[in-house]
Amino acid sequence: MSNFLAGIQFPDITAIIPEVIALIIGCLILLIDPFIPKQKKRLNGYIALFGFVVLFFVTLSYLGKSIVTFFDMFSVDNFSTSMKLFFFVANFVVVLISLRYLEMEDSNLGEYYALLMFATVGMMVMVSSKDLIMFYIGLETMAIPLYVLAGFIRMNERSAESALKYLLMGVFVSGIFLYGIALTYGATGSTKLVDIVRFTYINGVNPILFVAIILIACGLGLEIAMVPFHFWAPDVYEGAPTSVTAFISVVPKVAAIAALLRVYFEGFTFFAPYWQTVLWLLSALTMIIGNVTAVVQDNVKRMLAYSSVAHAGYMLMGILSFNELGVSSLVYYFFAYSFMNIGAFALVIYLRRKNIVGDRLEDFRGLAQKDPIAALVMVVFLLSLAGVPPTVGFVGKFLIFSAALKAGFYWLLVIAVVTSVISLYYYFKIARSMYLEEPVADEPLLQPLSVKIAIFLLAILTVVFGVYPTPIMNLADLSAKVFFGY
Amino acid sequence: MSYTEIFFYIFAVLSILFALLTVTRRNAVHAAICLLLTFFFIACNYVLLEAEFLAAVQVLVYAGGVVGLMLYVIMLVRKDEADEVRQSLGQRVIAVFIAILFVLEIAFISLLAYYGNYSGFLSSKMAQIGGNTESIGAVLYTYFLLPFEVVSVLLLAALVGAVVLAKNRIER
Amino acid sequence: MYQAISPYVPVLILILLAVLFGVVTLLIAWLVRPNAPYSEKLSPYECGVEPLQPGKLRMSIRFFVIVLLFLLFDVEAVFMYPWAVMYKPLGWWGFIEMALFVIILFVGYIYAWLKGALEWE
Numbered sequence: 157m158s159n160f161l162a163g164i165q166f167p168d169i170t171a172i173i174p175e176v177i178a179l180i181i182g183c184l185i186l187l188i189d190p191f192i193p194k195q196k197k198r199l200n201g202y203i204a205l206f207g208f209v210v211l212f213f214v215t216l217s218y219l220g221k222s223i224v225t226f227f228d229m230f231s232v233d234n235f236s237t238s239m240k241l242f243f244f245v246a247n248f249v250v251v252l253i254s255l256r257y258l259e260m261e262d263s264n265l266g267e268y269y270a271l272l273m274f275a276t277v278g279m280m281v282m283v284s285s286k287d288l289i290m291f292y293i294g295l296e297t298m299a300i301p302l303y304v305l306a307g308f309i310r311m312n313e314r315s316a317e318s319a320l321k322y323l324l325m326g327v328f329v330s331g332i333f334l335y336g337i338a339l340t341y342g343a344t345g346s347t348k349l350v351d352i353v354r355f356t357y358i359n360g361v362n363p364i365l366f367v368a369i370i371l372i373a374c375g376l377g378l379e380i381a382m383v384p385f386h387f388w389a390p391d392v393y394e395g396a397p398t399s400v401t402a403f404i405s406v407v408p409k410v411a412a413i414a415a416l417l418r419v420y421f422e423g424f425t426f427f428a429p430y431w432q433t434v435l436w437l438l439s440a441l442t443m444i445i446g447n448v449t450a451v452v453q454d455n456v457k458r459m460l461a462y463s464s465v466a467h468a469g470y471m472l473m474g475i476l477s478f479n480e481l482g483v484s485s486l487v488y489y490f491f492a493y494s495f496m497n498i499g500a501f502a503l504v505i506y507l508r509r510k511n512i513v514g515d516r517l518e519d520f521r522g523l524a525q526k527d528p529i530a531a532l533v534m535v536v537f538l539l540s541l542a543g544v545p546p547t548v549g550f551v552g553k554f555l556i557f558s559a560a561l562k563a564g565f566y567w568l569l570v571i572a573v574v575t576s577v578i579s580l581y582y583y584f585k586i587a588r589s590m591y592l593e594e595p596v597a598d599e600p601l602l603q604p605l606s607v608k609i610a611i612f613l614l615a616i617l618t619v620v621f622g623v624y625p626t627p628i629m630n631l632a633d634l635s636a637k638v639f640f641g642y
Numbered sequence: 643m644s645y646t647e648i649f650f651y652i653f654a655v656l657s658i659l660f661a662l663l664t665v666t667r668r669n670a671v672h673a674a675i676c677l678l679l680t681f682f683f684i685a686c687n688y689v690l691l692e693a694e695f696l697a698a699v700q701v702l703v704y705a706g707g708v709v710g711l712m713l714y715v716i717m718l719v720r721k722d723e724a725d726e727v728r729q730s731l732g733q734r735v736i737a738v739f740i741a742i743l744f745v746l747e748i749a750f751i752s753l754l755a756y757y758g759n760y761s762g763f764l765s766s767k768m769a770q771i772g773g774n775t776e777s778i779g780a781v782l783y784t785y786f787l788l789p790f791e792v793v794s795v796l797l798l799a800a801l802v803g804a805v806v807l808a809k810n811r812i813e814r
Numbered sequence: 815m816y817q818a819i820s821p822y823v824p825v826l827i828l829i830l831l832a833v834l835f836g837v838v839t840l841l842i843a844w845l846v847r848p849n850a851p852y853s854e855k856l857s858p859y860e861c862g863v864e865p866l867q868p869g870k871l872r873m874s875i876r877f878f879v880i881v882l883l884f885l886l887f888d889v890e891a892v893f894m895y896p897w898a899v900m901y902k903p904l905g906w907w908g909f910i911e912m913a914l915f916v917i918i919l920f921v922g923y924i925y926a927w928l929k930g931a932l933e934w935e
Contacts, residue, residue: 161907164784172788179795183921186802190928226788267806274799281792293789297796304803319807342751689822699892707885714881779896783908790893790911794918797886801922804882805931808875 168225171232174215174240175280181207182273189266200266201255204273205248212244219634228350229287235635238487239283239414243276246407246494249610253502254399256604260508261309261397268308271301272403279411286422288337288347288372291415295333298408299326299379306396306404318395325378325388333375339368340423349423356426369424369431372416373438379412381405382472383441386465390453393461398508398515401457402501405464410490413468417475417486421639428478435476440571442469447575450582457515459582460500463541466579467493470572474556477563480640485555487632488625492548495621496540499614503534506607509599520586522595527603531590533615538583540618543576547622650690657683670716674709681705695775879931890919 185200192199215237223232251269258264278297285291303326307319341347343364344355356365377385393401420431446466453459471493474486507514507523524531540549553576560569621628660683663676681704688697782790897904897912904911926932 161784161903161905167787179918183798183918186921186925187928190925227785229786230788265806267802270802271799271806274795274802277792277795278799287789289786290789290792293792293796297792297799300796300803301799304799304806307807695895698895702892703885703888707888711881711885714877718875718878775896775899779898779900779904782893782896783900783904783911787911791914791918793893794890794915797889798918798922801883801886801919802925804886805879805926805929808879808882809929809931 165227167227167230168223171223171225171230171284174211174218175277177211177214178207178273178277178280181211182270182277185266185270185273189270192266197264197266198255198259200269201251201258204251204269207273208244208248208251212241212248215240215244224286228348229290230281230284231286232284233638235414235418235483235487235638236280236284238631238635239411239490240280241631242410242487242490242494243279243407245491246410246498247272247276247403249494249498249502249614250399250403250407252610252613253402253498253505253607255606256602257397257399257505257508257607260602261312263309263397265308268305271305275301275305275408279407282411282415283418285415286349286418288340288349288419288423291419292330292333292337295376295379295412295415296330298411299330302326302400302404302408305400306392308400309397314395315397318392321388322392322396325385329375329378329385332371336368336371336375339364339371343368349419352423353425356424361427365424365427366430369420369427370434372419373431373434376412376416377438379408380416380468380472381409381461381465382438382468383445383465384438386442386446386468389465390458390461393464394455394457394515398457398501398505398513401461402498402505405460405501406494406497409464409468409471410494413471413475413486414490417483420475421478421483432476432478435472436565436568439469439472439476440568442466442472443572443575444469447578447582451578453582454517455515456504456517456520456586457501459586460497460504463579463582464497466575467497467541469575470553470556473560473565473568473572476565476568477556477559479559479563480636481555481562482559483636483639484629484632485552485559487635488555488628489552491628492540492552492618492621495614495618496537496547496549499537499611499618500534500541502607502611502614503530503537506530506603506611507601509602512599517586517589518596520589521593523590526595527601530601530611533611534590535587536615536618538587540622542580542583544580545622546619548618548625549622551622551625646690650687653683653686653690657687671713674712674716677712678705678709681709693774695778698775876934879926883926883931886922887919890916 181203185203188203189197189200218232218237219234219241221232221237222234224230225232251272254268258268275298278294278299278301280294282291282294282298285294303319303323306322307316309315337347340352343362344352346352346355356362374385378388381389389405393405396404420428424431443466446462446464446469450459450462450466453462471486471489474482474489476482504514507519512519520534523534536547540547543549543553545551557569557572560572657680660676660680664673664680667673667676681700685697685700685705688694688700893915894912897908901908
């Protein structure tokens with residue numbers, strides 16, 4: 157009893173420095189926000205922007221390091237590091253498009269950025285964890301700020317409704333996830349991925365774990381917005397503030413997919429044929445339902461919601477390929493998807509003006525005449541989402557498809573290609589509205605500078621990395637080595 | 643029958659009784675009070691299973707906090723509005739189905755525990771450290787250090803969220 | 815097994831006594847009192863005046879923040895139980911951990927205070 161702590165190794169604190177910095181920035185914003193006068197609330201946003209830049213460079217120095225600490229629960233490896241870098245890039249852009257938007261919605265509160273930071277901490281924990289409990293707590297730390305952010309617009313019933321829907325679904329699904337963890341623990345006696353692998357290696361396959369694997373996929377499936385759990389997506393995406401929609405549709409989705417990848421690759425390695433079949437089905441359904449339903453949507457936010465469901469299906473293909481190319485193409489796809497999807501939502505924000513949300517198809521009517529550059533940029537994003545060269549979307553899809561081809565999933569590939577062709581139709585619908593229809597006379601565009609910067613930044617990234625994908629490819633290859641390097 | 647068993651059956655019957663009352667009472671306040679009693683008797687059973695910490699959590703968080711929140715929400719909603727809402731959403735069939743599923747599952751796990759050698763493993767290990775709460779403390783603050791600290795971030799985010807959502811609606 | 819629950823026997827006795835006290839008081843009152851109801855006597859008593867409003871009032875949304883804050887700090891308190899019983903063996907290690915935990919939540923408390931969430935207005 158007395159030397160109870162003797163056998164316990166002191167954890168390597170350096171591994172969690174980025175998480176601690178993010179937490180401190182979040183707390184800082186919370187504490188100084190009450191002292192900032194109402195006209196200068198933008199300062200919070202600038203702190204967050206600065207914070208993400210600092211975090212990016214701090215995390216960049218971890219590239220190449222490999223630390224497993226906190227009793228095999230927390231791992232800093234190239235995969236988690238590149239995921240964190242991804243979060244900071246995406247969040248930087250999300251903050252950029254939020255700055256002006258929140259003022260327009262009269263909800264410019266410092267808590268927005270603080271909650272964004274806390275969600276980021278949750279996601280960073282999620283991608284680094286090697287323990288199911290850790291995953292769960294990371295997931296919840298990510299999810300709770302998201303529920304609040306979805307209902308962030310003051311006194312807006314749609315926003316409140318979307319937050320409530322999101323919360324109810326989220327709580328229900330997190331129960332399922334916990335149940336999966338409990339079954340895993342019951343079957344293997346541990347929640348650590350290392351122990352789960354060891355147990356299954358020694359004792360063979362356990363039928364309880366089959367159920368657990370499905371339940372864990374379901375639990376993460378809400379954030380991924382894959383098919384049995386995609387119902388919330390259109391409603392929440394439509395009702396939530398557009399900047400939050402841009403965030404929810406990209407960053408938590410990627411975090412959940414990355415977490416799922418790690419659980420399956422490192423924890424349930426010996427169940428690969430089984431979960432490949434499960435994911436095959438889910439991925440196929442997600443692609444078909446997402447793309448087909450998107451065709452009949454008139455609201456751009458809803459259409460993009462279904463399109464993001466479909467993209468989740470493509471990303472699942474990266475997991476189920478279960479090869480090195482699959483992981484690296486997935487990491488590339490994450491970056492590609494964030495550029496084009498946040499870009500498309502940023503254009504909806506760009507169209508936001510007095511009494512107009514900017515998410516109806518009519519709002520895009522004749523944009524080519526009103527603002528030719530914005531229309532052109534939107535076309536770039538749409539082409540990229542559809543997977544047309546020379547954009548990041550094309551490279552990403554190409555890589556993912558070749559990974560699936562390498563793994564021998566021919567039928568899934570056929571489904572993916574056919575649904576991609578379907579997707580061209582509804583992306584083209586927006587483009588047609590912008591170029592072939594006459595503009596409606598209404599409120600002039602506000603053209604806020606920060607949104608403009610974000611949109612051009614994203615457009616440039618979309619094209620440049622589409623033509624010259626090497627930098628991201630290198631990062632992606634490094635991350636793939638984590639799982640297949642030996 | 644030992645004393646433990648007698649008390650177990652008393653508490654088990656009472657908790658099931660009040661759980662039934664919770665779902666059958668029309669008056670929402672009565673239902674909430676019955677839920678409180680259900681939680682309490684479940685906590686009693688935890689004590690019998692030597693899971694004192696779980697019992698404390700059950701009483702503090704569920705019986706104390708969650709039921710308090712429910713009662714508050716019941717009082718927040720206007721009664722005439724609440725009465726207009728349809729009482730049954732036709733979920734009975736699904737509810738029965740899920741209940742049967744759970745019963746089957748518990749039966750399956752009990753059988754596993756009965757025939758396998760799963761039982762009694764943890765209790766002997768725990769006794770070495772001193773008991774249930776002690777063993778949770780011994781693990782939670784050493785091996786589960788990081789999850790424990792992240793929980794505080796989770797609670798902080800929840801706190802901020804609660805204030806934001808409620809304050810936003812008061813200020814107007 | 816009896817040994818294990820023995821510390822709870824006083825609790826049980828206390829609960830039984832509490833229930834018994836209520837039941838016996840009501841029972842005696844029921845036996846002793848005269849039973850002669852009439853309509854005015856059965857109406858709700860509001861300082862002798864006719865009731866002004868129905869008994870069910872809507873609670874203020876302000877309680878909501880209070881209840882939620884209570885729930886959160888309740889959970890925080892729950893985490894202190896296992897720490898308290900293992901305080902000695904955990905030593906400084908445990909103390910620093912708990913201090914970090916409390917500090918992070920304390921930020922939230924200060925925030926709620928600065929925001930005026932604890933004020934009634």
